[in-house]
Amino acid sequence: MASTNTGSDFDAIVIGAGSVGVPLTYFLAKEGMKVLCIDGNSSSGQGENKAAIGGVRATHSDPAKILICQESLKIFSAWKENTGTGIGWKMGGYCFPVYREQEEKTLQSILPIQKKFSLDIDWLDEKGIARVVNGINKKGLRGGTFSPKDGQISPLLAAESFTNEAKKLGAVFRFREHVESMMFDEGGQRSVVGVRTKTGEFKAGVVVNAAGAKATEICKMAGVNIPVVPDSHEAGITAPVKQFLGPLVVDIRPGPEGKTANFYFGQVESGQVIFCYTPLKPFYGEARACTSEFMPIIARRMVDLIPKLKGLTVRRLWRGLYPMTPDGVAVVGKAPGVEGFYVAIGMCGQGFMMGPGVGANLAALITKGKPIIDQEVFKLLSPARDFGGKKEKLA
């Protein structure tokens, strides 16, 4: 439903200039909409985008995520060619090495789904994995999956470049704008017709909540209740070295220290190794400062998996928030019960890789009435769904 409300300042307002909001703004503007993107920070990507690792894979087990990320990969990988601006795309693949039977079973069990969606992913034996992951610890290595078409992107470069391209298409970005309330048209059906911020009122027929970790707050302003809870994860980056590691490596074993669920790392196009782990117990809240616990734990896991990583030098640490939903699946679509209000939230830590796919699909839904991907699959992300459902096997 394209908004053609006369008297509106904009056709659409996107709340949040992050991993999801910026590509969405870009795609809405590309569809000819007059878009305003607002954010409380001072520039794009200053929320969770810059905390993202930048891994992009289509090889999930959830069909919606598979299709959305396939879209993202298409957009990301062609970005330089289409815009002239490099965003650090490196098609090094994803590798999940396996050392124990239980992880082998988990990964093998989702291969059929992945194959069904024609994903380029295969089970490699020990030698195959050792060929793909330079220097991997072979002791007990059973094999693993490798998906060569996945890769990595710089979230920082992407946020800046998508912003700049959206601006070229006429989109307007307003930073340091804090949304205080929604404006409603109460006549007939209850509709959102704009937002109020500290600096003024902005009107539009469509308002999209892409506020990441702050999504629940924004939903409440529209009278919508979707539980998104931020879960805090730490990450770090090393000094750059010459390319030695192709794929982004994910080890889904729980850590021997009893504190980590899985951990992952990859060497980005510019040579740094970026790394992160998933805490065994979620750390709910908005803490963004680093703890002393992270580095000793992840360093051990990294050098245990690839001893050669001991030669790296750690440069910087940070922490970002995973906006989690009860069922571990993102929430994208038209919000129930309110006209003109859409959400693209609860990306559960995968907002960066899903961002362009979500943006392109939601822009299509808003402007053309239906998403790019299969509508039935897209509905799996629906805000109107029952959030009591089960978690995806492999997040």
Added chain:
Amino acid sequence: MADQRIRSHPILDASQRATVQFTFNGKQILAGEGEVISSALFANGIVVFNRHHRDMAPQGIFCANGQCAQCLVLADGRPVKACITLVRKGMDVRSLEGLPELPGDNNEVKPNKIKEYDIDVLIIGGGPAGLSAALELAGAGVEILIVDDKQALGGKLGLQTHNFFGSMNDCHAGMRGMDIGELLGSEIKELKNVKLWLDSPAVGAFLDGKIGILKQGVYTLVRPKNVLVTTGAREKPLAFPGCDLPGVYGAGAFQTLVNRDLVKASSKLFIVGGGNVGLIAAYHALQAGIEVRGIVEALPQCGGYKVHLDKVKRLGIPVWTSHTVLRAEGNGKLDKVTIAQLDKSFSPIQGTERTFEADTLLIAVGLSPVNEILSKAREFGFKVYAAGDADVIAEASAAMFSGKIIGRKMLQDMDFEVDIPKEWFETLEMLRAKPGLTHELSTGAQDALEIYPMVRCTQEIPCNPCTAVCPRHSIETSESKMTSLPWFKNECIGCTRCVTICPGLAITLVDRSYDLEEKLALVTLPWEMPDGTVWPGRIVKAVGFEGGSLGQAKVIALKASGWQNKRKLLLLEIACELADKVAGIQMYEAQEPESGKSLAEGEDDNTIVCRCERVTKGEIVSYIKETGVTDFNALKAALRVGMGPCGGKTCTDLVMRIFRQVLGREANVEQHVERPFTQEVPLSAFVKGEGK
């Protein structure tokens, strides 16, 4: 290769040290035992250490303080900072060309537990402030841990070969900084309740109340009840075309090379900045036998103490006020420096450009606090204190005194019954004060005397050791205030103690009874220049206090002061009418510079602003203009400014200045976000651990 070691020095012990052999790019060369790689390379005439991966530009030393990574080399295959890595016998050092390979083997590492320490007081930085605080704290029996990133205690005191200002009671005035450092260090080492970790930088403060320390290469965590941050200062940056050339670096790096490691780092030196740091660096250079081609200062007057300025002027060093550096040039390393006069709005005036040959350009345009850990510790609610330059930039004498006060303050907060005398705060304020008014010279009461001191101290600075050393108590300051000017009252026995101790070299001793017949006087001057520059019988060019030419004088003797420090006394025979005026002898003849070229259109666009990632001013300006960003962090994202090893320590001020230039002074620009670590840490350090 050229031997660039200092073999004789008027103050420092330049006797030959044991050497070790190592190789650089396959060639056998010698290092001093226990010397860092950077100094060993400089001593062998090697100033280019690596080529940057972005554009293969040559790089050399910059901070010499472990803070940046301009000096990366490959040592036995590993990329290391040359300025903090000790040479080992047989080490294979290579210049790093672009990005390094991931070093090391595939062997597994056996992890050890990261040890955690609990301590009453953690002091970060064993320099003047930290050590002074520790001495106060230790007296009360508190358990203290001092961590310092260097191999020796004393911080920058160890680089200060000159006599300190202040008062003898409060901060050891009249002693050389390096001797004060030794003294404080030896007092600290006596104390049983003080633990010392050298070569152990604090690299991050964390949300959970712990501080990460890279303890001699092994990561450890400290849980302090109290933290005192005395991390000192770093040099402010200055960006101009060519500022990234090897040979352009900080005055602190220079003092490290010359005064700590006795490397003759330069043969033709130029200095930008007429504050105390720049002026003292010039003096230190002359002591090391390094020719100083000139000093530029952007303001109409040098900001440093007048006595420092005058002593370099007397030796013949040209000081160009209202001038700035326009560009540095050279083929792979610095060859030439071009300066220009500035108008009232600090813009270069066309036609005033002058070009000097120089192999080294020192940046000495002020200091800013090293306070990254401090600000994080405050943010996370540590019980944290700061003293010295980490708190307020001032002289080291003020740093010592502020440490003393903070030590007592911490004890009070820990419920110890200690007093902080009210006068201490006044003393601290005086020690921190910028130089005050300069007055007309008042010659005191010497008229009727044959022998008397000429006290030429005319600027209000916090200094009074002359009043303390006179055995006749003949020198006084009004109201006994440290910043008041001293004057000579009545009686002089010619003991030369005042001449010997005056940190500003502002006192001479006149003896008019020397040769009444020929009307010649004997004047005793303080002398700290290298041996062999003057000798008895030599006819020299006598100069006045501010360097003005007076005519000839004859050197009668050069002798040890016989009292206290290593300063020598130079006895000059000079006409009686010049005796009160003479204050020095000119050592150098200023060379007339060539006229230089003004900046070409767009030349400044190529100025490197972020040295770590080699981002130019032009790139930053265009990005701000094209996108309208008002967030430093957006520049980080788009251009990688501030994303390199130093983490924005060097370029932050420069980038904020560019923002203001492009967007106007009032623009609301979001600041750069700082994160751990304050310096890069080997991944292996987190695996090793001290525990089992």
